[in-house]
Amino acid sequence: MNWKPLCWMIPAGLCLLVARADWDAAAATITNVDYPAHDPYHATLLSLNVQGEADPFQRYGKTRFLRVSPDLPKYPYTYWPNPNSSALAVVIPGLNGSCQDSTTAFLGMLLYANGYSVAQISSPMHWTFIRSALSLPVPGYVPHDSRDAIRLIGRIVEDLEARQKRPFTYKCLAGQSFGALHTLFTADHEAQERRIGFDRFLAVNPLIDMRESIQKIDAMYLDSLRNLRALGPDRWNESIWFYNLAEAQERRDPSALRNLNPQEAALAIGYLMKRNLTEFIMASQEFKKSGILSHPCGFFRKQPCYDEAGQFTFSRYVTDVVMKIGREYNSVDWEADETPEAMLRRTSLAAIADTLRNSPAIIVFHTQDDPLISPESAAFLQTVLPDNRLYLFRYGGHLGEIVDPQFREIFQEAARIP
Amino acid sequence: MPSPVILRLMACAMCLGLFTSSGHAAGEKRMALNSPRPAHQYSRPVPIYSKTLETKIGNHSMPSRMETSDGSIPLYAEASPVPPARETPPVSVEAPAAGTPGSLISPEPVPRLDLIDDPLEPVNRSLFFFNAQVYRFVISPVGRVYEIVFPRFVRNRFHDFFTNLAFPKYFLSALFQGKFGKSWQEAQRFVINSTAGIGGLFDVAAYTGIRTDPEDFGQTLGYHGVNHGFYLVLPLLGPSSARDGFGLILDAATDLKTYLQFISDDLILPDTVLQFNETLTSVREYERMTGQQYDPYAITRDLYYAYREAKVLK
Numbered sequence: 001m002n003w004k005p006l007c008w009m010i011p012a013g014l015c016l017l018v019a020r021a022d023w024d025a026a027a028a029t030i031t032n033v034d035y036p037a038h039d040p041y042h043a044t045l046l047s048l049n050v051q052g053e054a055d056p057f058q059r060y061g062k063t064r065f066l067r068v069s070p071d072l073p074k075y076p077y078t079y080w081p082n083p084n085s086s087a088l089a090v091v092i093p094g095l096n097g098s099c100q101d102s103t104t105a106f107l108g109m110l111l112y113a114n115g116y117s118v119a120q121i122s123s124p125m126h127w128t129f130i131r132s133a134l135s136l137p138v139p140g141y142v143p144h145d146s147r148d149a150i151r152l153i154g155r156i157v158e159d160l161e162a163r164q165k166r167p168f169t170y171k172c173l174a175g176q177s178f179g180a181l182h183t184l185f186t187a188d189h190e191a192q193e194r195r196i197g198f199d200r201f202l203a204v205n206p207l208i209d210m211r212e213s214i215q216k217i218d219a220m221y222l223d224s225l226r227n228l229r230a231l232g233p234d235r236w237n238e239s240i241w242f243y244n245l246a247e248a249q250e251r252r253d254p255s256a257l258r259n260l261n262p263q264e265a266a267l268a269i270g271y272l273m274k275r276n277l278t279e280f281i282m283a284s285q286e287f288k289k290s291g292i293l294s295h296p297c298g299f300f301r302k303q304p305c306y307d308e309a310g311q312f313t314f315s316r317y318v319t320d321v322v323m324k325i326g327r328e329y330n331s332v333d334w335e336a337d338e339t340p341e342a343m344l345r346r347t348s349l350a351a352i353a354d355t356l357r358n359s360p361a362i363i364v365f366h367t368q369d370d371p372l373i374s375p376e377s378a379a380f381l382q383t384v385l386p387d388n389r390l391y392l393f394r395y396g397g398h399l400g401e402i403v404d405p406q407f408r409e410i411f412q413e414a415a416r417i418p
Numbered sequence: 419m420p421s422p423v424i425l426r427l428m429a430c431a432m433c434l435g436l437f438t439s440s441g442h443a444a445g446e447k448r449m450a451l452n453s454p455r456p457a458h459q460y461s462r463p464v465p466i467y468s469k470t471l472e473t474k475i476g477n478h479s480m481p482s483r484m485e486t487s488d489g490s491i492p493l494y495a496e497a498s499p500v501p502p503a504r505e506t507p508p509v510s511v512e513a514p515a516a517g518t519p520g521s522l523i524s525p526e527p528v529p530r531l532d533l534i535d536d537p538l539e540p541v542n543r544s545l546f547f548f549n550a551q552v553y554r555f556v557i558s559p560v561g562r563v564y565e566i567v568f569p570r571f572v573r574n575r576f577h578d579f580f581t582n583l584a585f586p587k588y589f590l591s592a593l594f595q596g597k598f599g600k601s602w603q604e605a606q607r608f609v610i611n612s613t614a615g616i617g618g619l620f621d622v623a624a625y626t627g628i629r630t631d632p633e634d635f636g637q638t639l640g641y642h643g644v645n646h647g648f649y650l651v652l653p654l655l656g657p658s659s660a661r662d663g664f665g666l667i668l669d670a671a672t673d674l675k676t677y678l679q680f681i682s683d684d685l686i687l688p689d690t691v692l693q694f695n696e697t698l699t700s701v702r703e704y705e706r707m708t709g710q711q712y713d714p715y716a717i718t719r720d721l722y723y724a725y726r727e728a729k730v731l732k
Contacts (some may be wrong), residue, residue, distance in 0.1 A: 098710030100710045127712040211488065222529070238531055240727070242721075244532065292596060303536060
């Protein structure tokens with residue numbers, strides 16, 4: 001028998017094992033190798049599958065309305081009262097998510113199971129927020145939007161406490177994706193001036209570097225569409241792709257995802273985000289008369305508006321719209337010689353690194369394969385958050401880890417009421 | 419109790435497909451609901467892009483379908499071979515290098531998805547709004563009472579009976595598309611459900627494994643090369659197109675339930691109940707979908723188009 005190969009195989013194997021263990025420990029990574037999708041785009045779309053699970057919980061929620069200020073229309077939010085609890089959790093959805101958004105309601109469901117009463121608001125990019133709670137004509141400048149969110153949440157807490165005639169003794173704010181970014185900026189504002197008194201902030205897949213993320217989102221739509229169209233109409237049919245996307249969204253069954261290949265899944269994510277962008281541009285035009293579009297958004301004729309809004313990418317929106325509005329309204333923290341790059345840096349997590357580092361109330365959940373962030377961004381999180389406040393999942397794409405039972409356990413443990 | 423005249427008018431409207439949600443109309447309604455399949459089918463195996471499609475588009479395999487060598491369909495990318503690079507270009511969504519001058523925005527126009535033309539948008543939006551109000555203020559509240567009176571089991575029997583009556587429509591439209599296998603399946607289903615299924619009250623054929631995805635005349639026209647034309651919203655019925663609107667007339671003419679009311683006046687009320695039963699499922703889904711949407715009209719239109727295109731290509 002030839003023993004020679006073992007002479008180098010055994011040490012090499014041992015080295016590999018040690019290296020793997022070191023890497024895991026350093027990164028505080030949850031190696032969820034059993035996660036059903038290892039492709040980040042499919043993994044991202046898997047997050048849609050929690051919708052079915054959240055359905056019964058959603059039906060139990062009650063939509064309530066309040067006015068943030070007397071001159072604005074009423075704002076709707078969803079509330080799940082937990083009669084025996086004096087703890088309140090407020091959840092914020094991702095880009096353009098509503099107060100009935102199912103994926104966010106799933107997070108609410110986990111918090112409810114922990115004993116919280118849960119209030120779900122809409123994203124600052126959603127039309128209900130733009131119409132009834134946004135102080136600028138357009139959303140997108142996160143520090144300012146977060147202040148609007150604080151104002152709104154403050155009103156909701158007042159309203160709920162007045163109705164139940166007792167104060168909440170423990171408050172938690174949770175958000176996902178863009179909502180997670182708003183959550184962390186809210187934490188920063190709260191660290192400076194404690195207005196609501198949140199005791200816990202839970203952020204699931206926050207965008208880390210805004211510039212990087214918006215470029216990736218744009219590329220997911222533009223590059224994927226270009227690549228797929230290059231196949232020719234015989235080999236790629238847009239309608240069928242669109243139908244498959246609708247199936248994957250609506251059937252709430254992971255098997256529906258098998259109809260989409262990774263490039264199509266990337267396009268699906270890019271398209272859904274792009275659609276959200278178009279919608280909140282339209283909503284800003286319709287409710288705030290923002291002047292972004294040259295066509296009026298009439299009740300019976302919106303197509304010219306759609307055509308015009310469809311020409312915006314996230315990058316162009318930031319450069320042409322957010323910058324312009326920021327300058328015009330002298331938004332919070334706005335500098336006289338503002339550039340898009342500087343503005344995007346201030347809407348990224350690096351701008352609130354000190355709060356992330358020093359606030360023990362903040363806990364972040366992220367994935368290493370999130371298609372909206374780069375490994376460098378994930379590394380940034382590791383530098384500012386200690387291991388016990390950062391849970392980094394190996395797989396899950398953007399938000400897909402929420403279907404993982406491990407995530408649920410860790411999230412609920414992190415949200416435990418003392 | 420509504421007067422017989424009103425009932426007759428409602429029945430006539432319904433028989434023209436205005437309140438239907440099976441077959442062709444089901445497609446339209448369900449698209450209005452952002453849900454191509456009825457809720458009760460969610461748990462069933464899904465017919466996905468099939469060999470029919472692949473033969474139709476020539477020798478090229480469909481990039482949106484991945485098959486393993488044994489014919490099974492892999493679920494996830496890692497468990498399955500991703501289509502080779504020449505079939506599907508690699509995913510390239512890397513952000514441009516930061517700091518590159520002008521890298522933040524591209525000067526190129528942003529491409530749009532090629533969806534259906536909508537030259538009648540103001541009229542369509544008016545009708546969409548009208549329909550939404552009818553669903554909200556008439557059908558939905560009446561439906562709440564209806565759901566209490568008729569439990570789910572009874573409602574499912576109504577649905578199965580209703581579907582069985584539409585047999586000629588499904589059979590002929592499949593036949594005219596040259597889908598003889600599907601026509602044969604429809605015939606088998608009709609015979610089995612009409613006999614063993616007690617006049618169609620039970621979908622026994624489904625239990626024996628004979629399931630089908632219903633065809634309609636809008637699809638038949640599309641199969642023979644007729645384009646959508648333009649988008650159309652029909653009063654009470656919901657989304658359609660010039661082509662599918664015409665197909666609807668043929669659908670109604672070949673659907674047995676169209677003739678129920680002519681058999682006897684006594685059948686008008688049961689017919690109305692049946693039609694209402696079909697509509698209600700759709701309206702519930704519609705309400706779920708439109709709850710907090712900024713523009714349900716646009717989403718409905720795009721999904722309708724994609725759904726009908728996909729049906730034709732299947």
